[in-house]
Amino acid sequence: MCRRLHLYCLALVLLLPAPLWALEFNMPVGVTDTSQSIFNLHMTIFYICLAIAVVVFGVMLWSIYHHRKSRGHEAAQFHGNILVEVIWTTIPFLILVAIAIPSTITLGDLYDASESDIDIQVTGHQWKWHYKYIGEDVDFFSVLATPREEIENRKKKNPNYLLEVDNPVVVPVHKKIRFLFTSNDVIHAWWVPDLAIKKDAIPGFINESWTRINEPGLYRGQCAELCGKHHAFMPIEVKAVSESEYEAWLADQKAAQKAAMAAADKDWSMDELVKTGAGVYEKNCAACHQADGSGMPPTFPPLDGSSIVQGDKLEHMKVVVNGRVDKGMPAFGKQLTAVDIAAAITYERNSWSNKTGDMVTPAEVQDLMDKQ
Amino acid sequence: MAHHSAYYVPPQSHWPIIGAVGLFLTLGGAAALIYSLQQESDSLLAQIMLNSGALILAGMMIGWFAAVIAESRQGLYSPQLDRSFRYGMSWFIFSEVMFFFAFFGVLFYIRMFAVPWLDGEGDKGLASMLWPQFEATWPLLEAPNPDQFPPIREVINPWHIPLINTVLLVGSSFTLLAAHKALKREDRGKLKGWLSLTILLGLTFLGLQIYEYIHAYTELDLTLKSGIYGATFFMLTGFHGAHVTIGSIILLVLLFRVFQGHFTPESHFGFEAGSWYWHFVDVVWIFLFTTVYLL
Amino acid sequence: MSAHAETLHHGPAKGFSRWILTTNHKDIGTLYLVFSLIMLFIGGTMAFVIRAELFQPGLQLVMPEFFNQMTTMHGLIMIFGAVMPAFVGLANWQVPLMIGAPDMALPRLNNFSFWILPFAFTMLLSTLFMPGGAPNFGWTFYAPLSTTYAPPSVTFFVFAVHMMGISSILGAINVIVTIFNMRAPGMKMMDLPLFVWTWLITAFLLIAVMPVLAAVVTMVLMDVHFGTSFFSAAGGGDPVLFQHVFWFFAHPEVYIMVLPAFGVISEIIPTFARKPLFGYRAMVLATASIAFLSFIVWAHHMFTVGMPLAGELFFMYTTMLIAVPTGVKVFNWISTMFKGSMTFETPMLFAIAFIVLFTIGGLSGLMLAIAPADFQYHDTYFVVAHFHYVLVPGSVFGIIAGVYYWLPKWTGKMYDEKLGQWHFWLSFIGVNLTFFPMHFVGLAGMPRRIPDYALQFADFNMLTSLGAFLFGTTQLLFVYILVKTVRSGKPAEQLPWEGARGLEWSVPTPAPYHTFTTPPELDKE
Ligand code: HEA
Ligand code: HEA
Ligand code: CUA
Numbered sequence A: 001m002c003r004r005l006h007l008y009c010l011a012l013v014l015l016l017p018a019p020l021w022a023l024e025f026n027m028p029v030g031v032t033d034t035s036q037s038i039f040n041l042h043m044t045i046f047y048i049c050l051a052i053a054v055v056v057f058g059v060m061l062w063s064i065y066h067h068r069k070s071r072g073h074e075a076a077q078f079h080g081n082i083l084v085e086v087i088w089t090t091i092p093f094l095i096l097v098a099i100a101i102p103s104t105i106t107l108g109d110l111y112d113a114s115e116s117d118i119d120i121q122v123t124g125h126q127w128k129w130h131y132k133y134i135g136e137d138v139d140f141f142s143v144l145a146t147p148r149e150e151i152e153n154r155k156k157k158n159p160n161y162l163l164e165v166d167n168p169v170v171v172p173v174h175k176k177i178r179f180l181f182t183s184n185d186v187i188h189a190w191w192v193p194d195l196a197i198k199k200d201a202i203p204g205f206i207n208e209s210w211t212r213i214n215e216p217g218l219y220r221g222q223c224a225e226l227c228g229k230h231h232a233f234m235p236i237e238v239k240a241v242s243e244s245e246y247e248a249w250l251a252d253q254k255a256a257q258k259a260a261m262a263a264a265d266k267d268w269s270m271d272e273l274v275k276t277g278a279g280v281y282e283k284n285c286a287a288c289h290q291a292d293g294s295g296m297p298p299t300f301p302p303l304d305g306s307s308i309v310q311g312d313k314l315e316h317m318k319v320v321v322n323g324r325v326d327k328g329m330p331a332f333g334k335q336l337t338a339v340d341i342a343a344a345i346t347y348e349r350n351s352w353s354n355k356t357g358d359m360v361t362p363a364e365v366q367d368l369m370d371k372q
Numbered sequence B: 001m002a003h004h005s006a007y008y009v010p011p012q013s014h015w016p017i018i019g020a021v022g023l024f025l026t027l028g029g030a031a032a033l034i035y036s037l038q039q040e041s042d043s044l045l046a047q048i049m050l051n052s053g054a055l056i057l058a059g060m061m062i063g064w065f066a067a068v069i070a071e072s073r074q075g076l077y078s079p080q081l082d083r084s085f086r087y088g089m090s091w092f093i094f095s096e097v098m099f100f101f102a103f104f105g106v107l108f109y110i111r112m113f114a115v116p117w118l119d120g121e122g123d124k125g126l127a128s129m130l131w132p133q134f135e136a137t138w139p140l141l142e143a144p145n146p147d148q149f150p151p152i153r154e155v156i157n158p159w160h161i162p163l164i165n166t167v168l169l170v171g172s173s174f175t176l177l178a179a180h181k182a183l184k185r186e187d188r189g190k191l192k193g194w195l196s197l198t199i200l201l202g203l204t205f206l207g208l209q210i211y212e213y214i215h216a217y218t219e220l221d222l223t224l225k226s227g228i229y230g231a232t233f234f235m236l237t238g239f240h241g242a243h244v245t246i247g248s249i250i251l252l253v254l255l256f257r258v259f260q261g262h263f264t265p266e267s268h269f270g271f272e273a274g275s276w277y278w279h280f281v282d283v284v285w286i287f288l289f290t291t292v293y294l295l
Numbered sequence C: 001m002s003a004h005a006e007t008l009h010h011g012p013a014k015g016f017s018r019w020i021l022t023t024n025h026k027d028i029g030t031l032y033l034v035f036s037l038i039m040l041f042i043g044g045t046m047a048f049v050i051r052a053e054l055f056q057p058g059l060q061l062v063m064p065e066f067f068n069q070m071t072t073m074h075g076l077i078m079i080f081g082a083v084m085p086a087f088v089g090l091a092n093w094q095v096p097l098m099i100g101a102p103d104m105a106l107p108r109l110n111n112f113s114f115w116i117l118p119f120a121f122t123m124l125l126s127t128l129f130m131p132g133g134a135p136n137f138g139w140t141f142y143a144p145l146s147t148t149y150a151p152p153s154v155t156f157f158v159f160a161v162h163m164m165g166i167s168s169i170l171g172a173i174n175v176i177v178t179i180f181n182m183r184a185p186g187m188k189m190m191d192l193p194l195f196v197w198t199w200l201i202t203a204f205l206l207i208a209v210m211p212v213l214a215a216v217v218t219m220v221l222m223d224v225h226f227g228t229s230f231f232s233a234a235g236g237g238d239p240v241l242f243q244h245v246f247w248f249f250a251h252p253e254v255y256i257m258v259l260p261a262f263g264v265i266s267e268i269i270p271t272f273a274r275k276p277l278f279g280y281r282a283m284v285l286a287t288a289s290i291a292f293l294s295f296i297v298w299a300h301h302m303f304t305v306g307m308p309l310a311g312e313l314f315f316m317y318t319t320m321l322i323a324v325p326t327g328v329k330v331f332n333w334i335s336t337m338f339k340g341s342m343t344f345e346t347p348m349l350f351a352i353a354f355i356v357l358f359t360i361g362g363l364s365g366l367m368l369a370i371a372p373a374d375f376q377y378h379d380t381y382f383v384v385a386h387f388h389y390v391l392v393p394g395s396v397f398g399i400i401a402g403v404y405y406w407l408p409k410w411t412g413k414m415y416d417e418k419l420g421q422w423h424f425w426l427s428f429i430g431v432n433l434t435f436f437p438m439h440f441v442g443l444a445g446m447p448r449r450i451p452d453y454a455l456q457f458a459d460f461n462m463l464t465s466l467g468a469f470l471f472g473t474t475q476l477l478f479v480y481i482l483v484k485t486v487r488s489g490k491p492a493e494q495l496p497w498e499g500a501r502g503l504e505w506s507v508p509t510p511a512p513y514h515t516f517t518t519p520p521e522l523d524k525e
């Protein structure tokens, strides 16, 4: 009786997963030819594995049921058979060959990044992505847009929780787009399931990958390589649009970047700088130095009460512009505009217990950056 | 197997736990020392840990080996146990081989793949976009980012000290063989002579290597910090040098024991184990001389 | 010699010093097993923290930086603290008993190998209390996250790993020498029980790859403190070089964690099927092939680092090949069961579950081996599902099965069969509830090593967490069963299992403190 119960339990547990499949929790089919061939490959191997499992477990359960002592089955005493051994070595091998052939073809295809229409350099930073359209003079950062209140459970989470950014990377459909991946600090991995691209962004090296998107839409992904504290918080959004929309977007971007350049020459007031600076700080600095400037010693020093922040302006500017790359402080001169840096510094020098009353102007920062 | 005359199972022993504590203090102290230097905090405790740990370890070695030697000289051991020691030592040397194998693998990868890629050759040559100034050469005098890893002025000429060192070390393997032969012939005078000469050769090797390091640091700007050439160079030669040091200590102990009248032509496993180790270190050097200095 | 006679015939020393100073393989085996159980609970508690944080989306319990420390320490402790020492413990108890040896070949070294471990883990665990926290770069400690960007405690991590490495190497040398040199007269290599064979090959793997781990942590240390540039392109090095060296160690490492379990299963299945093991020679050969292949597949963990195409293909093919010898093992176990006369005591139940669930894990491993598909699987929960299937109902079930199987011989007492059955079924359900849903969230796009996730993964994560709590608390029952057996179990018979064969069953129950002080006579069938 007890034995019977065991069998039922076993059957129940083994069948449990079946309805779960119905929920279509599976790899996305995706929107590119390669993503589809990867999906097909995935399903093929899956079914082969399923078949193997059914046969293997079938034989096993059958013997468990029939060859029990409680059923009075006497044990046979054979312990080898060359023929079956050869068979069950050969058949799996042939199955593997059968899987290897389509896999090799797909892989070869994935590796052919030649003859692209658009080249985009993607640089991972702790913890945001930078996109640069090569030959187009357009580049920008893309940062998580989910508000902290949602992450800290103080507000209801929106449907795209953790998968939304401020500036999506925009690309046209039906064009061969080549991505060049690299990193500014640690290894990240750029992953968009619908495009079936996952490639490591490695500091000091460049990896390439390509895609040709068939359908317009918004495709979301995430960083897929542990890159420190906020690894969970550096998503990706790829917006695929028609060719003409893409051209229009590109033109807009160029105009906006010109405007930003011009802003550096304008006269800024202290209040304006502090106000802009608060936003820049929240977006770029708070991840390490915390919103209240308390940092996370010993790795990330507090800025509240820091001798550098309260001391010489030039030193402060140098730290932010050049960073201390070997210690984990990024060089923001390469990431932010002079306006943003000046604003962040001014903000830091006049926040929390830092009451220097100093103002650092974009022109001063620009000066420093030009000199180097 | 004829001799299954009751394998010797030693009674309770306090040396292992002393060794474990010593190891913990040594490595923990080393970690704490490096840590406190980096944090610029007080390192007194760390130094105490490290030093006392090293002392305990040394004491453990002496005590443990003394116990083994005493047991052996009491005739407690059987040929089977002797085989256990031999197998044990061989597998230990195999683990050392694998340790060096990893570093040689690193050198190989760096030279075959990483450095050429950074200069735009091969499958991952795109990397050169990031290092437009960089030129791949070996020995690599100037790293991709020379500001962070200052350039090397000149590398060591293999035909000077390294060649002398090769001769010394290879020679020392032969003198050690001669010592072994003498031991087997029960010629203790020759044994002492050859063994002392071996140690002398080993120590001269070490002296020259220290001189070479000083030369590299002060005159050639070849340092650990000068990019991957310096890193692999010092890692390989440094670990090799550490092994020569250990080997020399082992040989010194053997010499001491020879003077104590230990070892017989039939039973001298301690001697053999030490000489295996020495030959192993020698073989590593030959690989090192060809791949690090010559090629 | 008086010292001689004394050692061979006295029983265990009394009190605390027995355990600290012992040279007895049974004592040391017990030490290893108890240590590993403690580590299982420490690592399991960290898994509890992980699962509690992942119970719901959003950050509730712990901060991301602490979450990363938990993930890292969980992986390190489970692998180096729980699974590996448990197998060394089984080897210590069983290898001498199964080959008719009086003890391990180098008994004092054996004690040393063990006692390094508690110190190593004290050092590792102490990093949790250091400023900047414990290592947070994953158990794989990829550079430069573990070098330039590491917390200061990385230094202690490096030295702790060195200590574990020394312990493993010395322990493995002991096992190898014992097997080669201490077999009862007349016992040839092809007479060795499979558990001994698998351990022999495991020991070889350990001696071959632990030094490589030592080398790679040393290079990490050098990059952190001494200005070298092994893993920094700016100095002519390469972060990917780290991964090559690491995985050259770590892939054989995963077989180190499963081959001895194969051995245990190969002992248990014939016993409870009352039928000799099918295909002994093939089993030995398959184990050796797995070990050989394990040296040339390492980069299947690195399909997305942008290896040249030829490398990608090479590692894909070799990895797939491992399915063949592993399949041979599975088929042989099933053929052993086929036409047997089976009963289903607790060890057998765990062994059967091992075969089923390990195969599931192996098949998902095969899916991972397909490089283009791995572009989608890599670093998602699909991988987490794969390796927990091979590690938890694989390695850990193998250990548990072995403990139930040999416990009567060790303690002289019988465990409570009814509680054993409860333990099995709760574990079986718990383990599947925990790790099966991970396949789905992984395929649907959930990356690993994240403390917070998008909303569509919420339901399955809750299920997983519930399963984890069930599975974890069930292991408290295991401890209860063990304690109860030792305290008040019914006396076990000399041969507690009807179908059991082998030298270990020829000694009295409980196994006396010293066994086979004179080598046994082998009766040749
Ligand atoms: C005990 C530990 C263990 C074992 C035994 C295995 C076994 C296997 N593993 Fe696994 N693996 C891990 C532990 C283990 N693994 C761990 C810990 C990681 C993650 C590390 C990290 O990143 O943290 C990992 C990750 C991992 C990856 C990297 C995934 C990624 O990060 O993207 C891959 C890829 O190829 C892989 C493949 C395999 C294969 C092919 C096997 C094979 O050996 C399986 C062979 C078995 C079978 C195939 C089933 C039985 C066979 C049959 C019934 C015969 C018929 C079958 C066929 C013909 C198909 N494993
Ligand atoms: C043999 C190895 C082994 C074992 C046994 C386990 C066991 C478990 N693992 Fe582990 N795991 C790894 C090896 C292992 N794991 C590795 C290598 C990684 C990768 C790490 C990395 O990414 O770097 C990993 C990562 C990992 C993750 C992914 C983390 C991430 O990516 O962020 C998760 C998430 O669910 C997880 C869960 C579990 C659970 C629930 C168990 C359960 O089986 C645990 C069961 C619990 C117990 C057996 C003990 C029970 C304890 C108690 C009953 C104590 C009660 C006390 C209190 C309630 C305070 N593991
Ligand atoms: Cu960037 Cu993870």
Ligand SMILES: [Cu+2]
Pocket (backbone or CB within 6 Å): C250, C251, C254, C298, C300, C301
């Ligand atoms: Cu692997």
